[in-house]
Amino acid sequence: MTATLRDKQQGDGLKQKANDAWMIVSDLDGTLLDHFDYSHDPVDTLLAALETADIPVVLNSSKTSSEMLALRRELKNRHPFICENGSAIVIPRDYFAKIPQGAHSAKDSGDFLILETGTPRDTLVHYLQADAIKHGAPYLAFSQASTAEIVEATGLTTKQAELAQQRRYSEPLLWRGTDAEKVAFRERAREAGLATLQGGRFLHLQGPTDKGQATETLRRCYQQAGRENLSLICAGDSENDLDMLAVADVAVIIRAVDRAAPELQVTPTRQVITSTAEGPLGWREVIGELVFPSNEER
Structure with a gap:
């Protein structure tokens, strides 16, 4: 060594x-x-x-x-x-x-x-929809984003962004709210039996894996x-x-x-x-x- x-x-x-x-x-x-x-x-x-x-x-x-x-x-x-x-x-x-x-x-x-x-993506999207009704949605979710918005957020090519949208078990969120809102969101997700992971650019919502x-x-x-x-x-x-x-x-x-x-x-x-x-x-x-x-x- x-x-x-x-x-x-x-x-x-x-x-x-x-x-x-x-x-x-x-x-x-x-x-x-x-x-x-x-x-x-x-x-x-x-x-x-x-x-x-x-x-x-x-x-x-x-x-x-x-x-x-x-x-x-x-x-x-x-x-x-x-x-x-x-x-x-x-x-x-x-x-x-x-x-x-x-x-x-x-x-x-x-x-x-x-x-x-993993947990099916549809389950995660339904959770987000219900949570947003009560608490708002201070983020851009991949399931709601256009390919152009993903390209802008990531620097990926259009083809790469299209591949990134083909998710089966997770939902990336580009956070646009405050740190306090993020902490509260992550705690609600945990209480619902879901996991959140902070990556380089996105907060990822997924199952307990x-x-x-x-x-x-x-x-x-x-x-x-x-x-x-x-x-x-x-x-x-x-x-x-x-x-x-x-x-x-x-x-x-x-x-x-x-x-x-x-x-x-x-x-x-x-x-x-x-x-x-x-x-x-x-x-x-x-x-x-x-x-x-x-x-x-x-």
Whole structure:
């Protein structure tokens, strides 16, 4: 381990044992992708090296399955992925020798299986409608937004915005009210048995699922397929990544360009590393040093 990485690390040494293999689970926006232009150029060489080394990189995002399928092709990624903040795990049909328990054919695609844990979007929209009657709606909900409004709010292309609207288990809200109104809204949602997660741009309303639960479920799929000794690296940059970071052996917090890094406590079983650089440059910096500590061509 380099001195540079040691300076950034909290906790007592790497959690990878001698006979273990790495599994990497990563957020996208602001982490693997640039916050402003969604570029992944800084990590392309490292992603190729990870693939050659047979180290799975699992994408875990608030994005929809449609968005992630497009990004997965762009990133030349062949592994399972987790969409809509842990609401579904999408697995290539022939990825595991045995179909994971509970998995079924994904809608509109015979090439993938899906493990669903999320709440249907219609249920969330009905909740919002009822809540708005009593308390107002100081936000722009994706279900009410036009494609042009989503493009303006996110910087996505029109095609990307259309994919972002194809949600099944969550409803992103662009908050336009006060912080006090947001706190009250989140408490009402919690009392209704729903969850809210603050991402880089949006407050996400969803069922009682999260990125961490889905990560643990997928890790068990790998273990049941014969990869028992997996050391888990999780990388993220915002509040809605904390549940995922909390289940990691090595939690990698990527510095964001527009807010303070989320805080995560070090435990006897969890190491925490915060990047120096922001976004994908920070991802390359930390993941590269962790997995290929002697490789200077990252």
